[in-house]
Amino acid sequence: MTANRAVTYQGPMKVMVENIDYPTFELRDGPGVNPANVGRKVPHGAILKVVTTNICGSDQHMVRGRTTAPEGLVLGHEITGEVVEVGPGVEFVKVGDLCSVPFNIACGRCKNCKEGKTGICLNVNPDRPGSAYGYVDMGGWVGGQADYVLVPYADWNLLVFPDKDQAMEKITDLTMLSDIFPTGFHGAYTAGTKTGSTVYVAGAGPVGLAAAVSAQLLGASAVLVADLNQDRLEQARRIGCETVDVSKGDPRDQIEQILGVPEVDCGVDAVGFEAHGHGKDSGTEAPATVLNSLMEVTAAGGALGIPGLYVTGDPGAGDEAAKIGSLSIRLGLGWAKSHSFTTGQCPVMKYHRGLMNAILADKVHIGDAVNATVIGLDDAPRGYADFDSGVAKKFVLDPHNSTGRVKAA
Structure with a gap:
């Protein structure tokens, strides 16, 4: 079994990198998982090797202890990754595709999704409309500040980059498309x-x-x-x-x-x-x-x-x-x-393809604008501490040094 490490919340101002289970096509019990979602089958999902995953201010709210997030919650909802396995219900996304993952988890089937309101999907979170990876009260979908992550409804959710080499050249811009x-x-x-x-x-x-x-x-x-x-x-x-x-x-x-x-x-x-x-x-x-x-x-x-x-x-x-x-x-x-x-969650899918095209056409350099700073997964605790201190940086975690740009926080 392939090893999988992840950044977890351990109480106010405490995060750590620890070993977690490798993803499967079933949502298992764990910190923050809604009991109604335990055992949920995900044949429509894909497993991604995480290329980049960003530290977000929304993560920081949890890490500061300002939410009801449980200890042990795997963090991270800003995910870009390479598909390494697809479930039997996936038709169009292929192994090897490099993709942006909207932080909203959406089924693509419900009334809200069909109206483009993917931030308030009705089918992925038993607590309330709307869901996200690694976030409190969002159904318990495991976060993406990890080596590998499961993405449900892959054909619907994943934005596949048209050219992998070009995407890797612009990865610190494209990683911002997830959120x-x-x-x-x-x-x-x-x-x-x-x-x-x-x-x-x-x-x-x-x-x-x-x-x-x-x-x-x-x-x-x-x-x-x-x-x-x-x-x-x-x-x-x-x-x-x-x-x-x-x-x-x-x-x-x-x-x-x-x-x-x-x-x-x-x-x-x-x-x-x-x-x-x-x-x-x-x-x-x-x-x-x-x-x-x-x-x-x-x-x-x-x-x-x-x-x-x-x-x-x-x-x-x-x-x-x-x-x-x-x-x-x-x-x-x-x-x-x-x-x-x-108000409310941004419906990422409404905008991300157009913004991707703007990035690929060199019309915008969002990574430079937010001072994207690539660090390794083991440096995540330091990245969280520095971000909390108010540094003018956007920390991008690269678990596998896929970018070749990993440096200390």
Whole structure:
């Protein structure tokens, strides 16, 4: 039996690399697996040798102990890999194909999937609509920060790259197709970004930078990226964005200095529930800050794209309401300004093929934009610690050194 190692959550701020079972075409019991999914047959699945798998801010929420994730959960939902085995129900995906794996697990058969709402598939998670690899309350599909991973409904879920050699040359760009590039694009797109738009992106982490790059692709005339972290703001400036340092106070003043008016056309929340206050309150967690601020700075009739994660269970929240995802949102302000809001998981399949084509045609270099940094699987604990410290990097795990680029975190 081929060995398989994986990154597992071991409690707040603790991850480790340990041996796990090699995948089979059946979902077995384990940490976080819904009892109703135990024994589920996956003849439509494929087993992938993981080429790259990224550390995501959503993973970091779990590792910080800010969710109800169980100890022992195998992490990782941003996966790119080579098919090494297919189940008897797979017709089109072949052994040897190099593929991007959408972080959404979708059946392709239910009403939502047929309408393109693959982030809320009805058939893969007994707890609620929507599922993902290696994530809390998502059905228990084993995560991909591992040597090998099982992908169900392979013909539907996998995006096969047309040329393996070309794909490997651009792998630090293409690895972002599993999540953050489509997620950032979804944020900018649902915020209504179009030619000439002014766009405010809250958060200069990898998703925020992906949203900023996406706004540029969509034709924005000005993209403003806000954060507290100076290194991340500098990374935003490197890719041609204006920046807003919210530690200095109300972002409207800085927006007006940049644009001549205190409002923008489009707002994107790439922060989520671990947001901090602005100005003198920047050292204090205030989970509704970004949403309320976006309503203030987005012009009447504008839209808010909200790819930032909000959860229904946050044991580390500062008050009882926030522990169940209940926040003090100024909905009256948004209503008065006729704002529209788009929330929830990005339906990756809606965007990933087009974004792949943009990468392959050299129209965008998302890996450079988010400062992709390739490390080995054994360096994952250090990568998590560095990412938590706020470094302006997107860590890409390469379990087999398939890229030849592995270096220390």
